[in-house]
Amino acid sequence: MKALEWMGNSLRILDQTRLPVEINYQLATTYEDVAKAIETMAVRGAPAIGSAAAYGYALGALQYSGEFEGVHDHMEQVKNRLAETRPTAVNLFWALRRMEDRLREQHGETDLAKIRQALLDEAETIAEDDRRVNRLIGEHGNPIVSEEANILTHCNAGSLATVEYGTALGVIRAAHDTGKKVHVYADETRPFLQGARLTTLELMNDKIPVTLIADNMAGFLMQQGKIDLVIVGADRIAANGDTANKIGTYSLAVLAQAHGIPFYVAAPTSTIDLKVPSGQDIPIEERNPQEMREVFGVQVAPADVPVYNPAFDVTPSKLITGIITEKGIVSSPYSVNLLKMMVRS
Ligand code: MRU
Secondary structure (H helix, E strand, O other): OOOEEEOOOOEEEEOOOOOOOOOOEEEEOOHHHHHHHHHOOOOOOHHHHHHHHHHHHHHHHHOOOOOHHHHHHHHHHHHHHHHOOOOOOHHHHHHHHHHHHHHHHOOOOOOHHHHHHHHHHHHHHHHHHHHHHHHHHHHHHHHHOOOEEEEEEOOOOEHHHOOOOEOHHHHHHHHHHOOOEEEEEEEOOOOOOHHHHHHHHHHHHOOOOEEEEOHHHHHHHHHOOOOOEEEEOOOEEEOOOOEEEEOOHHHHHHHHHHOOOOEEEEOOHHHEEOOOOOHHHOOOOEOOOHHHHEEOOEEOOOOOOOOOOEOEEEEOHHHOOEEEEOOEEEOOOHHHHHHHHHHOO
């Protein structure tokens, strides 16, 4: 199951809002289609959002039919529309910057077909890089997993959240593929249920043993000695290592520390935002209250109950044992080590 796939002149997006009950695909032919798919979370997960936005930008160029003089203004509109979809995952802005840089490199080029091709090539390269990077995250992370391990994960940081393979689930896949006996506890991840709906599905498809738990069960499992390791993904990592990830991640990190359990974040370097000094500066998305009042369209709370629905929280770096990237594992002191890693080619 692929989160997204380029079909030649459109982007095929697996609609993750209906999984695992329905397998529906959306065909995005305009940048507006892609923006809506990101907003509604048909496509979600930081690297997948970044890759989708890159294709959205390329679609923006493909659909342009005005005078050549207007193309740069049009592309600015395309970028702004895609950039306003979701605020937390920095991969979105990282990918759009790459696309803009590629457009800037076309300065002086007057053949629109060549500009379009260059942007499409860049979107393809971003997708290809993500495939490669996730495999490397798996390789680097594999040594932290013992021969037999019960691993807790939160949300979905798998192939559905990336172009392929996954980050946190990439590490788990690598461990499983090298013959380790891994068993995963998947948090259901209220309110969007990425753990219940997506992580379980992905792992079951790959025949990796998985058990679903409700979010509020993690502490009890740790107390019972049922968890050896926690691995989660990330949406934005600040320069000091503070990490924004799906709401509920912070609670897991506190619990892991209280029980002496290693807590790892797995993410590509495109998720690291050195411009943001600490977690306090990471914008946290708040989503529609209906996501809390309803589950799959079924009302579960009074229709008018006030709701607070932050989609992410921030785990302070002092609770993080290590950050697994495609360049290796970084640990404390993060302010020094993240910078060192980022300047290394
Ligand atoms: O709201 P979502 O589903 O986009 O949030 C996804 C997460 O929080 C993931 O853990 C994160 O993006 C990493 S995905 C490899």
